[in-house]
Amino acid sequence: MRAVRIHQYGGVDTLKLDTIDKPSINDDDVLIQVNAAAINPVDWKIREGYLQAFIPYELPVTLGWDVAGIVTEVGADVTDIKVGDEVFSRPAIHRDGSYAEFIAVKAEEVAIKSPKLDFSEAAALPLAGITAWQCLVDVADVQPGQRVLVHAGAGGVGHLAIQIAKAKGAVVVATASASNQALLKELGADQAVDYSKAPLAEQIDAVDIVLDTMGGEIQQNSWALLKDNGILVSVVDQPDESVAKANNARSAFVFIEPSRRILEELNTLVDEDKLRPIIEHRFTLETIAEAHLQSQSGRTRGKIVVDVN
Ligand SMILES: NC(=O)c1ccc[n+]([C@@H]2O[C@H](COP(=O)([O-])OP(=O)(O)OC[C@H]3O[C@@H](n4cnc5c(N)ncnc54)[C@H](OP(=O)(O)O)[C@@H]3O)[C@@H](O)[C@H]2O)c1
Structure with a gap:
């Protein structure tokens, strides 16, 4: 699969579009085929190495901690999410992220997205x-x-x-x-x-x-x-x-923790037409460097989404 990873900390030129194996899943994970990811300031803070003391990654690591897509595999212990579900998540930050065609995420960090959200909107919401x-x-x-x-x-x-x-x-x-x-x-x-x-x-x-x-x-x-x-x-x-x-x-x-409970609360507000993410900037896996520069500008309106599949 295609995945944007960093092999060292630094500027946007450290973002590399690699071809790697699909992630394997643990018994409590689901595998999500990524339709859309979103960019957050934490992505470029991690890329720069600012959070090394806080989150010690073994490089290379795939960045991106917002995702929406379709479940293609479920672990042996997962009973509440099934193959084919349309889901969204802010996955745990210490694992490989969502700038990729597939991501493995703990099922308890995943919720089924509101049908009122398309995949881009669903990716813009979690983090x-x-x-x-x-x-x-x-x-x-x-x-x-x-x-x-x-x-x-x-x-x-x-x-x-x-x-x-x-x-x-x-x-x-x-x-x-x-x-x-x-x-x-x-x-x-x-x-x-x-x-x-x-x-x-x-x-x-x-x-x-x-x-x-x-x-x-x-x-x-x-x-x-x-x-x-x-x-x-x-x-x-x-x-x-x-x-x-x-x-x-x-x-x-507050430092955000993944939460299915809150994703479901957000879904409820979306269903009641009280919440809608605004997407003002769109990029692809090939143009992630530009997406990071947009985020680093400090002038982003609403969210930056990465269309993956
Ligand atoms: N602790 C956590 O768990 C956590 C979670 C999420 C985010 N964060 C952090 O929270 C910060 C914000 O994240 P974000 O995703 O909202 O960032 P963002 O989308 O990049 O924020 C950009 C916005 O900041 C506004 N802005 C810039 N200077 C401003 C000022 N002096 N006063 C008021 N608004 C100003 C800009 O509006 P104008 O162009 O109109 O000025 C722009 O719309 C980041 O540092 C991020 O890392 C922390």
């Missing part, structure tokens, strides 16, 4: 959608009427977070550059904020929850935007607990 759900629902326990600030509302995580928070009845404030203000509104944000216009503290009334997808200075400036006992959840920089306390706030850091 960013599970992340947004884990932050807003599992950790922050968002409640109807609460005010939620989504930083980078036009990005992969942010554009899904806006829709999930709205589906939970929250009042959503989201940030983006001037060119993405209309998109924030289309996604359902109650207030679209242009971060380049003025400091956020001058534009936003206090919120109950901050979803921090940016870290650094943006995280530091977010404490002042929280109500007493509000929570800042970051997916980028571990918040400093003492700074949170000094601001009468709570904090958390």
Whole structure:
């Protein structure tokens, strides 16, 4: 099969389109024929070697941890997924990924996709959608009427977070550059904020929850935007607990875990027409390097999808 792998860490020229054997499966795995994969910033962070201490890969490794496709084999212990099922997944990150014609994934990390999603849309949803759900629902326990600030509302995580928070009845404030203000509104944000216009503290009334997808200075400036006992959840920089306390706030850091349960929750929102991924950029296995450069630009709207089969 064709697979895009790295044999060493580095720039986009380390991405090699190889011909390799199809993966073999364990008893608790399924084999998925990949129809579409998606790109996430973690892909190029791993390619560059930034996460070596955290995830020690034996190279070469196939990158890509979003997938949608059709099950072609099931392991001996798998009873709830069958050959022919149309599925999607954010598979475990320590195994070979989805820039390939086939991927082996633990069955418990796979869900049957909503029929309302085509394969590209189904591939765009898992990593960013599970992340947004884990932050807003599992950790922050968002409640109807609460005010939620989504930083980078036009990005992969942010554009899904806006829709999930709205589906939970929250009042959503989201940030983006001037060119993405209309998109924030289309996604359902109650207030679209242009971060380049003025400091956020001058534009936003206090919120109950901050979803921090940016870290650094943006995280530091977010404490002042929280109500007493509000929570800042970051997916980028571990918040400093003492700074949170000094601001009468709570904090958390989330690193996504695969979850069939959350994929099924996302399916439900899709079925209710409350959630839809936006795909603004499409590539193929042959043009993955361009896809990485797009992601690294920091200007991606919605998701980047890789059409595989
Ligand atoms: N911990 C985890 O489990 C986890 C999971 C998923 C993602 N992440 C991390 O979360 C971050 C975001 O991921 P992503 O997939 O959403 O990235 P992304 O899709 O690449 O985000 C791009 C978006 O960021 C926006 N942006 C850039 N600068 C901004 C600023 N100063 N203020 C507000 N928005 C800004 C851009 O909008 P404009 O062009 O309008 O500025 C663009 O739409 C990445 O660092 C990723 O690695 C972590």
